[in-house]
Amino acid sequence: MQEILGFAIMVVAISASGVMSPGPLFSANIIYGLKEGKTAGLKIAIGHTIVEFPLIILLGAGIFTSNIFPEYRILIAVIGALGIFAFAGLQIRSLFQKNIQKNLTPSRGPILAGIFLSALNPFFIVWWLTIGFKLITESIELWGFIGILVLFLFHIWMDYVWLYVVAFFASKTSNFLSNRNYKILIICLTIILIYFGIEFLREV
Numbered sequence: 001m002q003e004i005l006g007f008a009i010m011v012v013a014i015s016a017s018g019v020m021s022p023g024p025l026f027s028a029n030i031i032y033g034l035k036e037g038k039t040a041g042l043k044i045a046i047g048h049t050i051v052e053f054p055l056i057i058l059l060g061a062g063i064f065t066s067n068i069f070p071e072y073r074i075l076i077a078v079i080g081a082l083g084i085f086a087f088a089g090l091q092i093r094s095l096f097q098k099n100i101q102k103n104l105t106p107s108r109g110p111i112l113a114g115i116f117l118s119a120l121n122p123f124f125i126v127w128w129l130t131i132g133f134k135l136i137t138e139s140i141e142l143w144g145f146i147g148i149l150v151l152f153l154f155h156i157w158m159d160y161v162w163l164y165v166v167a168f169f170a171s172k173t174s175n176f177l178s179n180r181n182y183k184i185l186i187i188c189l190t191i192i193l194i195y196f197g198i199e200f201l202r203e204v
Contacts, residue, residue: 004150007142011135011154018127019158024084024196025117025124027189029163031091032110033170034186040110041167045160047114052159053152055128060136060148073122077200080120084197087113088190095183122200 025048032040118124128136135155139147174182 008154015155019162027192028113029166030170031189033167034174037171038168041163043110044114045163047111048118050115051118077122081197081200084193088193091190
């Protein structure tokens with residue numbers, strides 16, 4: 001019992017550095033929270049999970065390693081940056097539509113954003129290849145391959161809680177914003193997204 005409790009504390013403490021760090025996923029989460037409400041955070045977390053769980057399994061099985069990543073890093077960074085620029089462009093364009101609705105009908109957009117902004121984020125992958133890999137190694141040493149599932153369960157709930165809470169507060173904020181201030185906030189968040197896209201290219 002002490003062993004699993006100690007491991008859980010370690011996972012939570014280390015995972016916080018990745019879960020709560022600002023990035024394109026965080027910015028997109030706020031944008032969708034403003035537009036679609038608090039459930040957008042859960043949808044983005046689902047998209048993130050679709051990428052993160054297979055990645056952890058591949059790392060644990062030794063199929064995806066730090067030796068392989070450099071070969072694809074440039075491609076991932078370039079596609080990721082271009083995708084972020086396209087996403088930012090769509091957000092800006094939506095602001096100039098005649099009828100802007102803050103609470104749109106829920107869509108699959110957040111799930112797709114969660115998938116895309118995770119899979120094509122080199123910083124996210126590097127985190128799992130370095131900091132996260134230590135957790136994977138520890139979990140396998142303690143419980144074998146099933147340890148990966150234990151690690152994932154101790155880690156993933158933080159993504160869901162964090163993204164939901166951020167989207168929740170974003171949705172509440174939108175209720176107090178005028179149409180003009182709403183546009184300004186979306187533009188600011190979009191500029192942040194563009195910044196991360198540029199950072200992706202700088203890492204190439």
